[in-house]
Amino acid sequence: MNIMNRFIKFLIFGAFLFLQIFAKAQEPLSEIFITLAGDTVIIHPVVITDINSKIKSISQRVNSINKGMVKNQEVVRVDSLIIADKLLITEENSRIEGIKEFVTIKNIEDLKREWSAYHDQYTGLQENITKRTKWFESELEYVNIEIQTWRLTKKALKNEKAPAEILKRIIATTNELKKLKKELKTRQSEIFIIQNDLADLLLKINVISVNLDNTMSELQLQILIQDSPFLWNALDSTVQFARLKHRFNESLGENVRVVNSFLPKNKTRAIIHFIIIIIIIILLFVLNRRVRLLKLPEGEKKYQNIKYVLYHYIASTLLLGLIITTWLYPDIPTSVRELMVLLLLIPSAFLIPVLAKGRVKQFLFIILFIFFINEILFFYQAKLFFSRIALLVENAIMIWVIYKIIISQKRTKSLLLGKWWIWIIKLSKLFLLLLIASVFSNLFGFMNLAVLLNKTVVSALLFAIVLSLFVIVVNSAVIILLKSKVLQQSKIIFKYSLFIELKIFLIVQITAFFLWLRAILISIGFLTNVYNWLIELIYHEWEVGPISFSIIGILGFFTLLIATYIVAKAIKMFLEEEIFSRVTLPRGVPGAITMLTGYFIVGTGILLALSVAGIDLSKFSLMAGALGVGIGFGLQNVVYNFISGLILAFERPVQAGDTVEVGTLLGVVKHIGVRSSTVRTFDGSEVIVPNGNLISNELVNWSLSDKRRRREVKVGIAYGTHPQDVLDLLAKVADSHKNVLKVPKPLCLFDSFGEYSLDFRLLFWVPLDSGLTIQSEVTMLVYKALEEAGMHIPFPQHDIHIKSFDPTVQKTVF
Structure with missing residues (x-):
């Protein structure tokens, strides 16, 4: 009975296990895990609808790999150089040992320079070969992944009873990939051999260089040693x-x-x-x-x-x-x-x-x-x-x-x-x-x-x-x-x-x-x-707390700042003297371009200088925040004037050379700077005006649209003179002066009846920079013309009518 029970339990367990295995076999293979170069890669089978396009893509990649596996000229040259230079390096090493008795510092310098050139040459070749090795590793990794992918795809399609033609194509693709993998490994081994030979050559060159350095040191130490008889x-x-x-x-x-x-x-x-x-x-x-x-x-x-x-x-x-x-x-x-x-x-x-x-x-x-x-x-x-x-x-x-x-x-x-x-x-x-x-x-x-x-x-x-x-x-x-x-x-x-x-x-x-x-x-x-x-010395870094600095950083910082200043001044001079003096641009554009170019050069130069000095700007974010607070309080006027300078550059209400009037200040703008502008008064003094004043206050620009200014001459003529004659004479005088502008035309006005004269005004336009001189000359011409015409300029006079006298005063006066 016990035996029968055990047999029944065994059959039940066997049936259960068979069903589990059968169920697992019926489940489609969805993914597998493989390890390549220490990384785990998940591989999925190719969907049957994508097989043709995937095979076409692999075929193109295989052709590309086959072309890449062909020995290029660099590898052939390296291979031939290694064969030739192995013997050369051995012979040169023996020759150096043979001439040590007669060698001088000059000879050692030549040999060091020669072997340094060898070292640089083979270091460059080694870098190229290393790139080649990495290419082979990358392509082998790709081929291994594709082989596993198609194996998984083949198993999955067999379970799904896919058409035989598709399975044949998968098998052919897998075989082609296996063949390619074998060829890649063969070529990779050849590259490894060349890489190893290069490493050996570089090691020998380094040994020779060290020996030359030691010989040089020995010769230099012999300077204070008696090396010859009396x-x-x-x-x-x-x-x-x-x-x-x-x-x-x-x-x-x-x-x-x-x-x-x-x-x-x-x-x-x-x-x-x-x-x-x-x-x-x-x-x-x-x-x-x-x-x-x-x-x-x-x-x-x-x-x-x-x-x-x-x-x-x-x-x-x-x-x-x-x-x-x-x-x-x-x-x-x-x-x-x-x-x-x-x-x-x-x-x-x-x-x-x-x-x-x-x-x-x-x-x-x-x-x-x-x-x-x-x-x-x-x-x-x-x-x-x-x-x-x-x-x-x-x-x-x-x-x-x-x-x-x-x-x-x-x-x-x-x-x-x-x-x-x-x-x-x-x-x-x-x-x-x-x-x-x-x-x-x-x-x-x-x-x-x-x-x-x-x-x-x-x-x-x-x-x-x-x-x-x-x-x-x-x-x-x-x-x-x-x-x-x-x-x-x-x-x-x-x-x-x-x-x-x-x-x-x-x-x-x-x-x-x-x-x-x-x-x-x-x-x-x-x-x-x-x-x-x-x-x-100059690259040695000194540390003071969290800050480290070097001489090369300090020198580079100040050198770049000086170079920035020189370049900014030179470009400003070049733009003003060579470019803008030959090109006609809208008013104020040259000054704006010059100013913004200067800002850009200075800003770039400062950033480069800080970078060369080794200052990590990302570490100054907290300081930048604190600086922003400081700007909001203590430096707001400075920033305000700086922004005003930018507004002046873009809006161009004022430019260098303009004649402006700000409050009681009248003069010519000599320079518009970052924070302030310089105005030279007609008395010769130079006044520094914050840019904010030019923006926020009322400003009179006498030369904004043109450099013309209206001048006025007032004159009074004695009663009894015909007004039209005076107007004609004034118009004639204005027209006769060569520096009085014809457009707008001079204007003569009969202004009013004065207490003791007929009052006239002569209005005329002149160039801004010579207005006072021309006004004086026109005034002189008016006086001369009136004198020649017999027209008198009266002086103030009053009539006194006496109604009565004090007897004492009458007796005294009369």
């Missing part, structure tokens, strides 16, 4: 000659290699450089022709120098063309840069007569020669005995030159052109001490220090010469350009040419000063150190 113990001619020859071959080979690698990489820049030089030489040639036609003062030294500089336009072009390499080739190798500096000696030698006269000119030529010898000397090895003797002789000559400059400072200043030579002469005592220190360093074997001190002085003086000539050439060209007929057509240049000259001269001098500092640091090999130190 000079009197260093003579060994056989060994020295062999080392000299070996060093020459090493240096020559290294320099040739650097130059050869530099030229192919800078073809585009070289073409641009050549075009700029052609433009400069044409410009200076034209200016040379132009200066002959201009009648310049013969006695002034400035114009004599201009003629000399432009006459030697080829040397001037070469000077400018070589100096601009600083901007055109920011990563120029040291060997190429030194070649450029040597070439600078040629135009400098031609142009020195414009910089100095007499004996000082000879000193400058000596400095050029010493620099040339220096470059040849340090091409070899400064630690060689031959080089040390040459350095000793150089220092002796330079000490003599600087000593002569010191003992005759006043005469030297008078013979040198350029204000900054005053500071160079003041530094001459320091230069003298450095040269003496270089001599002792050479004698006692501190050759790195001796070379550093010598190069500091010689480079400072040479680049002072070169950049002084640069300033003279640029200033000469600017002066003649501003005097040209083409530029003189500009009203701004015509009116403010001297002001523009001075500002350009200031900019050129500041530029030359920073180029001078940069050139000295490059010459002695400390530019990178100083640059890195400055970058670290």
Whole structure:
């Protein structure tokens, strides 16, 4: 019985379970969940009515993916570069290890620059390959989702007993997607291999760069270390000659290699450089022709120098063309840069007569020669005995030159052109001490220090010469350009040419000063150190409570504010002088445009300055609310006047140049500002009037619609004169004056019978700016005409009728 009961229970449970499974099987598959890239994606089957359009869309996407999988030129180039550069990097690393014995700071700088270029190149390639990898990941994710979607769709349609043709299309689409997935994974693996090789190359390049940095630091630390024997113990001619020859071959080979690698990489820049030089030489040639036609003062030294500089336009072009390499080739190798500096000696030698006269000119030529010898000397090895003797002789000559400059400072200043030579002469005592220190360093074997001190002085003086000539050439060209007929057509240049000259001269001098500092640091090999130190300093952030600031933020803030002010003033001047003076616009429109443009520039500049300073404006919402309350109370007059200024700009009831009368104030509006306007009275005083007064109070604008004003002359004629004759005479007088306007026509009126005269009025219109003068002249003409016509102007008189006299008075009077 128990067995039977258990059997029945088992059958019931089995039947129940079967029914549940059958019921589940009958339910349509609605969705599944899959995980891709850590995210859960819900997949729904495709509705049978959308299958055809969905398959068409997938077919188009598959074609697009197949096209994208084709190896593009970038991937092929990267693949070939990796294969070639693996061997190149290994060879270069071995070569660097081999030349460490003879390497100098100059060589290290070139190598660092070269490997930095390699690093930048491969970093860019790595970014492109990373983008390619992400594309493959995205497409694989899409394909996986579509495969799961069509699997789910196939199961759902089987349960619904869909047509066999549809199921076949689904199976074909699924197979195509699976094939595409396999191909994508294969290509993705290839990209991963390239990406891995790139990472290995970058790692090797970073290791080499670190080694170069360490070598540079070691060389710089050796400056204060005795690296050579005493000079009197260093003579060994056989060994020295062999080392000299070996060093020459090493240096020559290294320099040739650097130059050869530099030229192919800078073809585009070289073409641009050549075009700029052609433009400069044409410009200076034209200016040379132009200066002959201009009648310049013969006695002034400035114009004599201009003629000399432009006459030697080829040397001037070469000077400018070589100096601009600083901007055109920011990563120029040291060997190429030194070649450029040597070439600078040629135009400098031609142009020195414009910089100095007499004996000082000879000193400058000596400095050029010493620099040339220096470059040849340090091409070899400064630690060689031959080089040390040459350095000793150089220092002796330079000490003599600087000593002569010191003992005759006043005469030297008078013979040198350029204000900054005053500071160079003041530094001459320091230069003298450095040269003496270089001599002792050479004698006692501190050759790195001796070379550093010598190069500091010689480079400072040479680049002072070169950049002084640069300033003279640029200033000469600017002066003649501003005097040209083409530029003189500009009203701004015509009116403010001297002001523009001075500002350009200031900019050129500041530029030359920073180029001078940069050139000295490059010459002695400390530019990178100083640059890195400055970058670290100015970008370092200091925190004071919740506020953080940096030097670069403060400098950027004030620089942008100053630049905003300059740009706003320049654009205002340009609009007023160049645009609105040549274009006819409705009254007041030019002033409104100028004002609103100024507001826009200033507002934009302030926002940019705050952004550069690192101030987050979103954090000032509470402050803005408090400021709004403050404006509502304490600053309401300021805001009121500001809004009034905007109303004046748009409504234009008043503009600069108008003659206005506000209360007892009568004068000409000189300027309409943000908060107030300036009115110049006819007595010469300038009154600051808040803009709100011009809007809220009654204002008389004598020149709102036109610049005409009616004037009046009153005259009284003796009784007995015919009134019509007087009217005709007054009309004739008004018509005879050339400045009295004919329209409206002058009006003559017989006003009244006065106590002792017939009263007349002469009304006439005159230009506003000369009304008082014309009124006075017309009055004089009226008087003259009346006198000629015999018409008398009576004076006040009274008749007295005496009825009776006091006897005493009668006896006294009569």
